[in-house]
Amino acid sequence: MNIQRPLVEDQSYLRHFWHPVATLQELSESNAQGVGPIGRVLLEEAVVIAKLDDKIVAMADRCAHRFAKLSAGKVLPDGRLQCPYHGWQYGSDGKCKLIPACPNDPVPKKAFTQAYECEVKYGLIWVRLDSSWNCSSIPYCEAWENPEFKRQIIGVPYDWGSSAERRWENFTDFSHFAYVHPGTLYDPAYSEPAIVPIDRVGGELQFFLEPGKDMLNTLPPESPLGSWTYRAAMPYSINLSIRLYRNDQPFLLWTTSSPVTADTCRNFMIIAHTDPDIPDDQPIRFQKIVLAEDQPVIETQPGGLSLDEISLPTDKVSNQYRKWLRELGHAATLGKEAFEKALLTDIIESR
Amino acid sequence: MIRLYDYALSGNCFKVRLLLSWLDLEYETRLVDFYPGFEHRSDTFRKINPLGQLPVIEIDGQLIRDAQAILIYLATTRDPLGQWCPMDRIGPIYQWLAFADSITGTISAARLHDAMFFRLDVDKARAGGVQLLRILDDHLWFAEWAGQDWIIAGEHPTIADIACFPYVALAEEGGIDLAPYAAIQRWTDRFMRLPGFAPMAGMMPLPLPKEART
Amino acid sequence: MSTYIVALDREVLPEGLVRGRMDTAELVIWRGASGSVHVWEDRCPHRSSRLSAGRNMGAYLEDPYHGWRFAEDGTVIHVPAEGGKGHPEISAHVLASAVTGGFVWASAGVLETGDFAGPPLRPLHFGVSANRVAAELDPTKTRITPWGAAACMVYGIDPDAMAAHRMLTALRRRLEAAG
Numbered sequence: 001m002n003i004q005r006p007l008v009e010d011q012s013y014l015r016h017f018w019h020p021v022a023t024l025q026e027l028s029e030s031n032a033q034g035v036g037p038i039g040r041v042l043l044e045e046a047v048v049i050a051k052l053d054d055k056i057v058a059m060a061d062r063c064a065h066r067f068a069k070l071s072a073g074k075v076l077p078d079g080r081l082q083c084p085y086h087g088w089q090y091g092s093d094g095k096c097k098l099i100p101a102c103p104n105d106p107v108p109k110k111a112f113t114q115a116y117e118c119e120v121k122y123g124l125i126w127v128r129l130d131s132s133w134n135c136s137s138i139p140y141c142e143a144w145e146n147p148e149f150k151r152q153i154i155g156v157p158y159d160w161g162s163s164a165e166r167r168w169e170n171f172t173d174f175s176h177f178a179y180v181h182p183g184t185l186y187d188p189a190y191s192e193p194a195i196v197p198i199d200r201v202g203g204e205l206q207f208f209l210e211p212g213k214d215m216l217n218t219l220p221p222e223s224p225l226g227s228w229t230y231r232a233a234m235p236y237s238i239n240l241s242i243r244l245y246r247n248d249q250p251f252l253l254w255t256t257s258s259p260v261t262a263d264t265c266r267n268f269m270i271i272a273h274t275d276p277d278i279p280d281d282q283p284i285r286f287q288k289i290v291l292a293e294d295q296p297v298i299e300t301q302p303g304g305l306s307l308d309e310i311s312l313p314t315d316k317v318s319n320q321y322r323k324w325l326r327e328l329g330h331a332a333t334l335g336k337e338a339f340e341k342a343l344l345t346d347i348i349e350s351r
Numbered sequence: 352m353i354r355l356y357d358y359a360l361s362g363n364c365f366k367v368r369l370l371l372s373w374l375d376l377e378y379e380t381r382l383v384d385f386y387p388g389f390e391h392r393s394d395t396f397r398k399i400n401p402l403g404q405l406p407v408i409e410i411d412g413q414l415i416r417d418a419q420a421i422l423i424y425l426a427t428t429r430d431p432l433g434q435w436c437p438m439d440r441i442g443p444i445y446q447w448l449a450f451a452d453s454i455t456g457t458i459s460a461a462r463l464h465d466a467m468f469f470r471l472d473v474d475k476a477r478a479g480g481v482q483l484l485r486i487l488d489d490h491l492w493f494a495e496w497a498g499q500d501w502i503i504a505g506e507h508p509t510i511a512d513i514a515c516f517p518y519v520a521l522a523e524e525g526g527i528d529l530a531p532y533a534a535i536q537r538w539t540d541r542f543m544r545l546p547g548f549a550p551m552a553g554m555m556p557l558p559l560p561k562e563a564r565t
Numbered sequence: 566m567s568t569y570i571v572a573l574d575r576e577v578l579p580e581g582l583v584r585g586r587m588d589t590a591e592l593v594i595w596r597g598a599s600g601s602v603h604v605w606e607d608r609c610p611h612r613s614s615r616l617s618a619g620r621n622m623g624a625y626l627e628d629p630y631h632g633w634r635f636a637e638d639g640t641v642i643h644v645p646a647e648g649g650k651g652h653p654e655i656s657a658h659v660l661a662s663a664v665t666g667g668f669v670w671a672s673a674g675v676l677e678t679g680d681f682a683g684p685p686l687r688p689l690h691f692g693v694s695a696n697r698v699a700a701e702l703d704p705t706k707t708r709i710t711p712w713g714a715a716a717c718m719v720y721g722i723d724p725d726a727m728a729a730h731r732m733l734t735a736l737r738r739r740l741e742a743a744g
Contacts, residue, residue: 175646179632191645292552297629300615310610310655314646492687530584531690533576
């Protein structure tokens, strides 16, 4: 039996990146006050999200006392997060402020839960589990930056039974379109994708593709056929900026996979377009069809990427992505300087 | 005009769409946003079905709720050849329609948990689903042994096949491995090769050879 | 390396794909246009998608993700993204296999089918380990294929098929209830 060797042995480098864990809407709909707490899993770690004193915070979802889940507790009116078991109260820094069983004694130093850096951007709640090197930033999204866009839609997150890497590769894979999406994204007559130059710029993989214009005649009008510009912030984000052939208008598909476990991911999607009169469920419905075509095939793949998988020149995007992941994983074992260099050294192929 | 209250990712709605299309019946759909909108639990929809369940069909001036009931109604009033619900085998057909209801309570529940984050005891749902798959696999294996292709003996598939098919075919979306049930896989293969079959989202791409499709 | 039964010969249909297992390896079993039965690991060498989710086209098996075609000998004969180019140097993970006594046998090493022939019973999947089932059964009438550590598939021969099937079903209930 072949032993499958993982692409990256030590996955801890992923903790140095920002990952989305929930939409703002999920938090605001979590209870009447809209403050949480809600529990999420990021890189196998349970994380609790709550709004304390108008600030959204993230911390390890585990009370220091008897390891009860803080996400099953509640947010008190004075902005503290209370454990459901013995009522220990935590502040936004993760430190326990009050132990109800002995209110007059000083709180022990060890009575804290790990607080993580937490930011809100693009209507999403982002968490970075390890900020000690502080050399990553929240991925780029064009939706609110380009004034041509008149409508931004933040999709409801969806979970897949595959790793975030597999999801990323699927989204950027040109050569499966003709097979998995015949008639939605691509015409089977055009199964040979171009091999394009790929740049590394500021922690992003950047590339550009122009699918055949002839397909306009055979694909449904919702299909986002146009020139495709990818800005993919490592490790799991993709800003796919499209100039539609049919009307020369811009259209944005932004997606970021959040690694839940080694073989499950939660995916966040933002769509931006220029027509404020189109109801939101129209582009969302088309994306759901595309996702439903991909999901059962991708979920047949095992979680982690493997060194034993065979690659061809037409897999260039995937190959470059894997190469960079390996470099990042290795650099992280050497320390901050090496990691920062591996992430932020630009390599330009397109000129 | 027949009106179907429909949701694309519901296996129970899919059953009704399949039979409507095989009976060549025209109908209009009214889409209900089951997930994430939970529109089936809204006051408006509860006036149509107090149970808050899909599908519902408006036909002959009445509302019929429940997928299995709709299959029976359509097959007995709209199928002049009587192939989909042969009256001489009505006992076994009703029995397998009830079996399909148990599938909804187990395999479909596991799928709702995994794909749409419903809160329920997923281990119990999966264990119940495995028991049903074994019963169905046994039944189909011995049916094949006797030269039969479908759940109910006879040349033509029946509403028993339609009722059991969708959530069995979608079982892996609920974390239930279908690999141990070879007879079930041959049956789903045969079912998906029926002329006019179109898969719903989440089912594997049609295993029928492209060149063989005429 | 052991040889295991992985399917019944008559259940590997033309144009069909059978999923099986052997120890920890997932298998795809298929009959080609030549009539031969092939046993491969159920993953594409390209991106590890499950080949059993693809299509048996007779002369070749087609992977579901990028449409790679594998000939009956396992080699890649068509890559759509490369305009249909073949890659004889790339192959599916092919296992040694043979058909005897109505059973399909396979091995990751040297194939030894042994002496086991008769009217095949309905194969049964047990949710307990191969060792626990083996302790209860007659090795001249049954062969047990492990499906991972906690499950197995029981293949058997017996002239009285229905009685043997009832016995196996009862045994399964007892062993699984014991946990």
